[in-house]
Amino acid sequence: MPSVQRSSDVVESHSERAVMSGIAGVILLALGGVLWMFRGDGMFSILSLMLMAGGLGAVIYAAVCIAQARKVTCFKIECPYCHSAVSLLTAPDRDVSCRSCLRMIPIVDGKPIAVTQVRCGYCNALNYYSDKTIVLLCEECNHEIPISRADGQVAHSRFAVVDDERFYELKLVGFEHPTEDLLSTLQQALALNRNQVKDMLGELPVTLLSGIPKKKAEMLTAQLNLHGASCQFYPLN
Numbered sequence: 001m002p003s004v005q006r007s008s009d010v011v012e013s014h015s016e017r018a019v020m021s022g023i024a025g026v027i028l029l030a031l032g033g034v035l036w037m038f039r040g041d042g043m044f045s046i047l048s049l050m051l052m053a054g055g056l057g058a059v060i061y062a063a064v065c066i067a068q069a070r071k072v073t074c075f076k077i078e079c080p081y082c083h084s085a086v087s088l089l090t091a092p093d094r095d096v097s098c099r100s101c102l103r104m105i106p107i108v109d110g111k112p113i114a115v116t117q118v119r120c121g122y123c124n125a126l127n128y129y130s131d132k133t134i135v136l137l138c139e140e141c142n143h144e145i146p147i148s149r150a151d152g153q154v155a156h157s158r159f160a161v162v163d164d165e166r167f168y169e170l171k172l173v174g175f176e177h178p179t180e181d182l183l184s185t186l187q188q189a190l191a192l193n194r195n196q197v198k199d200m201l202g203e204l205p206v207t208l209l210s211g212i213p214k215k216k217a218e219m220l221t222a223q224l225n226l227h228g229a230s231c232q233f234y235p236l237n
């Protein structure tokens with residue numbers, strides 16, 4: 001698919017042709033004129049007339065090109081990242097690259113959509129995403145930056161940099177009191193009913209979850225520690 005044409009490119013190509021044929025026309029006219037003056041007894045008059053006719057044609061063509069360049073339509077959009085103006089021939093039907101900041105401008109219904117700023121958690125570089133972004137990789141360090149999506153999900157790519165890809169088993173090894181908070185935290189985390197959780201607490205140590213990423217094991221451990229419980233987790237392989 002050809003990309004959306006930029007007005008500046010089209011104007012440039014028209015102007016280039018105008019300049020080229022304008023110069024050629026002037027040179028031909030001048031040569032014809034010189035020959036006409038030194039035509040002697042008619043030897044060069046036909047050649048001189050031909051040169052001048054060619055020169056005139058070239059000058060007219062240059063004028064046509066200038067007129068075309070003036071007629072070029074211009075559809076201006078603003079880059080949502082760097083705010084520079086981008087002029088296109090028509091309303092864009094797909095994403096357009098910005099020549100100032102080299103980012104792709106997300107287009108919906110012929111207009112650029114808003115972008116959200118986010119800082120990279122690894123290198124603190126400023127990054128941007130829009131509703132069209134599926135996965136955001138930091139422009140500086142290529143780490144994946146989790147972005148919250150309209151549906152509340154967090155998108156992750158399979159190219160993301162993951163420090164630990166192993167799966168973990170999380171065990172509950174002890175607790176001070178079976179407090180209300182501890183019970184409801186366990187209920188929520190494990191999707192069990194109250195009685196199941198109480199039964200579970202009667203037989204320590206007990207495996208809470210198996211095959212979970214380290215992040216999740218750490219998160220749950222921290223949560224349960226708050227309620228007086230102690231946990232351990234081990235990698236499965």
Ligand SMILES: [Zn+2]
Pocket residue numbers: 079080081082083084098099100101102103
């Ligand atoms: Zn830009």
Ligand SMILES: [Zn+2]
Pocket residue numbers: 120121122123124125138139140141142143
């Ligand atoms: Zn980064």
